[in-house]
Amino acid sequence: MLTVAALYHFTRFPDPAAIKGPLARIACAHGVRGTLLLAPEGINGTIAGSRAGIDAVLAHIRALPGCAALEWKESTAETMPFGRMKVRLKREIVTMGQPDVDPTAATGRYVEPGDWNALISAPDVAVIDTRNDYEVQIGTFAGAVDPGTASFRDFPAWWRENAHRFHNKRIAMFCTGGIRCEKSTNFLLGEGVPEVFHLKGGILKYLEEVPEQDSLWQGECFVFDKRVSLGHGLRPGDHVLCHACRRPLAPGDRDRPEYEEGVSCHRCAGEYSDADRARFRERQRQVRRGECFGEG
Template identity: 30%
Template sequence: MALHNRVSAAELKERLAQETFKRVTISFYQYAKIEDPQAFRDQLYPSLFELGVFGRIYVAHEGINAQISVPEHHFEAFKTCLYAIDFLDGIRLNIAVDDDGKSFWVLKIKVREKIVADGITDPTFDMANRGKYVDAKAFNELTNHPDTVVVDMRNHYEYEVGHFEQAIEVPSDTFREQLPMAVEMLQDKKDHNIIMYCTGGIRCEKASAYLLHHGFKNVYHLEGGIIEYTNKAKAAGLPVKFKGKNFVFDERLGERISDEIISQCHQCGQPCDTHTNCKNDGCHLLFIQCEACAAKHDGCCSEACQQVYNLPEEAQKDLRKGIDKGQMIFNKSRQRLRPRLNQE
């Protein structure tokens, strides 16, 4: 069988819409030494494909990072398949908090240099020396202490729509920028309890190791991240200290954790935490937009993009010719967001 998809995105989305069974959105990761990531990838793909798994999986020498959806009736078979791999046996699966089953429509497994880009080049850095796990109960208890510092290791657009009470934002656009910035910001907190968190645990686990590498002592990271914390806190009847929405990297763009809306529409300033991508195919900027502004601006981030969006398709294609469709088109940085929205 082919070890990649050959069907168009439009057809795949239509197939997903026609499914009559439920899907479960799951994320998991594991830092482990994989000698031959390409061979591992090629062995994993057919097994998951046969089970109807959709999603995005990265494989590298340092481990695996996955965000996927699994047909509910294949869930046990999926676990059996996964647990048959030595370093994944019994791995924690983070089940989505707010799930419509439409998070992914195709299976992609890619080999990467790292499962999370970190910019670390120091050969003495060792992921084996990482912070201590804290579960929901321990997190709540530790955060009641005045000497505890809670650090959000996600990007600015994730923090904006939801975060833990009193959490510190590390104001950067990428994880590789955040790591040295976090060390600098926390220099006077080396003797404090420091708890790091992220969406599912992969970034804060590496960040905890990075702080220990730079001489910090009492470093913790939230087991399973926001997703696992929320599920476990609710199941145990504990107070949920996360406020707002948890941003997720799939079609949902977020899952509701609490009723509070702590962010604003980037165009009118009204309370809103709905992310969208600009409808102009030459832009696709990620930003927050309320329903009224979506209708007013045709789902676009600026008047310039709205004008392009309303041109005939052929005219739009002509304008896009020669445009670099690399990372900058989907750039979520504050530096790019502000000037575009300020055109209003």
């Protein structure tokens, strides 16, 4: 069984490029795979590997300047959910496109998973899902507002257009692991919202800690690796990925006439040209060939 660690930490890295090489080398030396993003504002990503390998990488990250307080969330996978190890340099570790947003200055009030149900059940609380539309489609909290955004960068504009809907409301926000709420709650505080809360550890921590019989979560939680979705207790979900558009598909979606493995699904069948689909078919043929020869 492999250990999967999802992590992020906001801190100041004067020279992220200097961190990239040593971090990639220690991950590769221990057989760890996944993606880690480095930016002047910190580090974000998910990695998978043996217990010893994950411990080695986490120890290296915690030794970086300002990262001693790094927190992470763990789950497991029976097979490696990543193809290779990638360490990438970015402008932001989660892209919001708001240069004045600074989670190290202020964020909303953290709410432990065990206290979340009571908060979001209060009549004066509006619950907002900060994730992308395709993530929300497969699962969310009962009664949560779906902004319908295609990317996190769209959230500020959505809020400014809809802020009037939440007058005199306390705002509770959530996302997969917590990182998007670090920025979105800072953004709302900057917009003058007086009471902003967010789920500590995100949906994943809630699904891990809150018993299913007590849960207000409905559906599954999308994750950005080959597992695609997780349910209560962080059990593997039933969704797979459309490798053309990267959206999650429920089991029944694969029975629809628009579905062709690796080429299209009902959501993206009209989004690509014939040339694109021909390219996708060739890619899928190569994938199958690799599986036949044990290269997958």
